[in-house]
Amino acid sequence: MRELLHDIRTYLRADFKPGLYAITAAWVALLISINYAIGLENTIIDAQPFSPWRPVWYLALYATAYYGAFWLWSRFHHRSDIWRDRRFWRHTLVALVVYSYAVGSSVYADLARRVEDMRLYPYVYRVLGNLHSILTILLPLVLYYYLIDKPQNGFYGLQPKRKGLLVYLTLLLLMVPIIALAATQPDFLQAYPTYRNTGAHLALNVPEWLTILGYELAYGWDFVPTELLFRGFLVIGLSRLLNPALTNAATQPTGLTTPGPVLPMIVWYASIHFGRPLGETLSSLVGGYILGVLALSTRSIWGGLFIHIGIAWLMEAAAFLASR
Template sequence: MKALWRDLRDHLRTDFRPDLYIATALWAALLLAVNYYFDFEDRYIDAHQGKPVWPVLYFCLYATAYYISVWLWTYFHNRPDIWRNREFWLRSGTALICYSIYAGFYAHSNWSRQLFDGQVYVFAYYCLHNLQSVLTIVLPLYLFYTFADPYRSNFYGIAPKRKGLVLYASLLALMIPLITLASFQPDFLQSYPTYHDTNANEFFGVPEWITALVYELCYGWDFVPTELLFRGFLVIGLSRVLGNGAVLPMVVWYCCIHFGRPLGEAISSLFGGYLLGVLALSTRSIWGGLLIHIGIAWGMEIAAFLQR
């Protein structure tokens, strides 16, 4: 844990300003209040599910959350030059477009109807929903990395590094009692497990645990592009422009992608996102974040299965 506190201390020494952190916290609180009071995402954005405007609305939400957070950082750190930096706009715009398309992607619904003549539509839908990030996030970021990034190195932290892995494993272990406690809450059991009983095991003639395992592997994969974009591309990649300032705006946007989850999970994503962002910046790797993210996700799935 000493390494964790050292990395946090070093980051805060150069980035922390009480006025900046208070302003950012108030901005995040406003976003949370508007979403959960008015049911903003479900009522006004997801009402357009499957329509061409759907990813556009997500882009407006995410861009507002992110760029106002960047403005707060540039204002309090007196860095107006960031807004004149072409690389900043190119990288942030690429990230916003990729994730907005990912959030508003719906082609997998038609693919699921066509696969096996739609006889396993529900199972195929949930699996392809988690795998579509290969097309909407991983491939575009790889093309950007290959053709547009002059600082190609380590594909935004994807190369394995041993630094910090013991620390990440310790943090994951600390989450086990919290996950156990959360599994007794009604709103938790309304969201988890994300796996749903289907006729897929009967169609394929296999035990249900096999179809559940296939789904959970697809579900776990979906956290890889999330870490790649938020901790890899937005923190490690954009740190060349924003330095330590790449973390706070990422955290606010990262909170927004949890708007469809329970309020407690969205709030905790602020703290988890900040911690993972600082550690990714320190280690120049996203593998520790993957360990925690996938470990927590599968931990919540297991806890919910056990409760039911």
């Protein structure tokens, strides 16, 4: 934990400005209040889940949250130059468009409808909903990386690093009692476990644990492109544009000593949780900040993947146990 605290202190010394963090907190509080007051995502954007306009509404929500936070960041750090940098616009718009289409598209639903046994439809729908990010997020980022970006320090943090592994394990263990407490709350049990018994195992004539395993593996995969985009693409990748010295990893391996793109990232990251319980949205701000700093420190997202998937599966397990 000393290593984690040292990295956070180092980054805060470079990035923290009381006014910036206070106004950003007010900005994200406003977004959260509006969402949960009127049900922005659950009752408005998701009211027509198969509408072709759904990705556009998500794009408007995410762009408002992200660029609003980045504007505040640029004002306090006197970085108005980034708004004139075409690479900044290209990089951030790719992230916004790709992710908005991924969460708003219903292409996988059309594929799920092709199953003949309707007992399979809800199961196939949810599994494809987790796996379609291979084509909608991972593939576009790979193409962008090789055809346009071409950085020299690896694919947005996917290089395994040993640094910080003990920190990540400690953070995961600290979440166990918190998740256990959350599993006693009604709103948590309404959202989890995300697996629902639809009779798919009966249609496939297999034990139910097999359908649960298949679903949970697909569910775990869905956090890979999320971590890749938010911590890899938007933190590690964008930090090179904000701080040109990071292009050469040997000159400044972490990027913790200069202001970075973590704060705007967590505002957008919180907005993707608007359909979840309020406590999960609030905790995403803290967790996203810590994972963003660790991504800058290690130049890797593997630790974040370990925590993200570990927490997700712990929440599933806790909900399974609580509902028995």
